[in-house]
Amino acid sequence: MSFSRSFLIRLAPCLLAAAVGALLSGCASTRARSVTKEPASAPLRTVSHVDLRRYMGDWRVIANIPYFGEKNCVDSIESYALRADGKIDNHFTYRKKSFSAPQKQMTALAWVTNHKTNAEWQVRFFGLITVDYLVIDLDPEYRWAVLGYPGRKYGWILAREKTLPPRTYQAILQRLKTQGYDPARFRKVPQLPSQIGDLH
Template sequence: MSLIAAAVCLGFAGCTSQPANPNPRAAVPLSTVAVDLPRYMGRWYVIANIPYFAERGFVGSRAEWKLRSDGRIDDAFVGRKGGFDGPEKRYQFLDRVKEGSGGGAWRVRLFWPIYVSQLTLYVDPDYRYTLIGYPDKSLGWIFSREPDMDDATYRALLARFHAMGYDTSQFRRIPQKPDQIGQPGFASPGSHD
């Protein structure tokens, strides 16, 4: 079984390989922020991301988090593959908050026995926006409670990622409505960006 798990992990690594991060703070470790878990739950729209391979080509994507009575989190990824005409797909995960993280670090079970780390790097005081990262900075997400985000807010959130050592040129905005497809900076549903 461990050989299969190792092969799957190597496959994930190959699918997420990126060019070297040019940010001068690339080697600085990420720090999580504490979150009020009940307040943090609910629907979050994916405004932009450096996606992992399974997210590529999705539009109208969002995360839905629900705190369970046992302290674990039901985590759903919902979106449409290839365009807004396609059916909505839903993928279910199970997360566990890492002890001592103040709710800011989660262990996400993609499928047994594969787990990944999810780090909350920023949440605004009103819980309207949040930044989620991955320890090696190869993945990142800008989430919003609303499907639209103005350019000034988007640039300010990207600047936060840059200050943390991310290569922000890797982020692509995710179309949340059909007229955003093909616009500058937005991911194309048919691309592998």
């Protein structure tokens, strides 16, 4: 199957989901380094360090800023695998509207652009479209992560499990606010059939 360049460019926001990640450390140093609220125009602050080997594996998409590429997605999973050449295979699997729908997958290739922190990546789709991937918040035990995007048009909250404790989720939203994000823009992604329709 072949794709025109114009088609791929229009599809880029849809494919951005495969980069989650943010999205996509140790103790408090893995958190965003300031509690002062940043204006939306300020550069996002990444975490101080990401242990790539600990970061690899499956992450559930708990919430995101909705856009057409992930509209009506459920059971969404970001998967990362470190390659021998240092690059990262990235797979995004999901279902549309229903947990009984067939599972679909998109693939991409990622690489670290800041080797001091490992928190800044780029992700490429179809060998044409490259997007930024910033890890802006990360649990010391790698149970959850938050991915940002320059300009704050996109954002993702990921977790190893299908749910996050409400207090943890609310604390993440508050830290996103200090980074210049509007927490009200984030919507939960159903990871369990019982969550469909409960997107607040």
